[in-house]
Amino acid sequence: MQVFDSLDDSEVVRILKKGGVGIIPTDTVYGLVCCAADETAVARLYKLKHRENKPGTVIAAKLQQLIDLGIRARYVKAVEQFWPNPLSVVVPVESLAYLHGGKFSLAVRIPKHETLQKLLLQTGALLSSSANQPGEQPATNLAEAQKYFGESVDFYVDAGHTIKPIPSTIIRIVDDAIEIIREGAVTINESGRIT
Numbered sequence: 001m002q003v004f005d006s007l008d009d010s011e012v013v014r015i016l017k018k019g020g021v022g023i024i025p026t027d028t029v030y031g032l033v034c035c036a037a038d039e040t041a042v043a044r045l046y047k048l049k050h051r052e053n054k055p056g057t058v059i060a061a062k063l064q065q066l067i068d069l070g071i072r073a074r075y076v077k078a079v080e081q082f083w084p085n086p087l088s089v090v091v092p093v094e095s096l097a098y099l100h101g102g103k104f105s106l107a108v109r110i111p112k113h114e115t116l117q118k119l120l121l122q123t124g125a126l127l128s129s130s131a132n133q134p135g136e137q138p139a140t141n142l143a144e145a146q147k148y149f150g151e152s153v154d155f156y157v158d159a160g161h162t163i164k165p166i167p168s169t170i171i172r173i174v175d176d177a178i179e180i181i182r183e184g185a186v187t188i189n190e191s192g193r194i195t
Helices: 010-017 039-048 063-069 073-077 114-123 142-152
Strands: 002-004 022-025 030-035 057-059 087-092 105-109 126-130 155-157 169-174 177-182
Touching (some): 010 114, 030 039, 030 142, 039 126
Parallel strands (some): 087 169
Antiparallel strands (some): 022 030, 169 177
């Protein structure tokens, strides 16, 4: 298990692309991440989180990475006006059962975080889940993350305290109306604009 002090470290990219699972600072809280296209890494991440039937969030640098993963272009293009932002949108997915665990939908996000964007351009889309265990508060610093996961992950990236220790807002579009699933880092008004 290694600790890095920056997302810019090329070793972080190498470990993720080889199927590693690690803890990184995201645009909201610290996240447990792996390459979203790697079924074995995804299974390991869900096991570490003790998660069944509760999918994580797929984060990407651009829409095309989500499309390349297997999410239909029409779903992500319909919500692209919300990004980049700490806002996750639940979209339907027909395939990718190893990611959605039978839910046939996934939360996806394009983060507003320059260093994270650079990492995602190199790794491709990542599956992310807040760095915590069920019922516990998400980690906002390295010590909290290590308390939850110890030596069970391949690496940690230490960025001090997260600037916004608030999870992303999660929404779903239902019949052209916005349904707010979780209030979080951004607020959306009745007309569907971020305020």
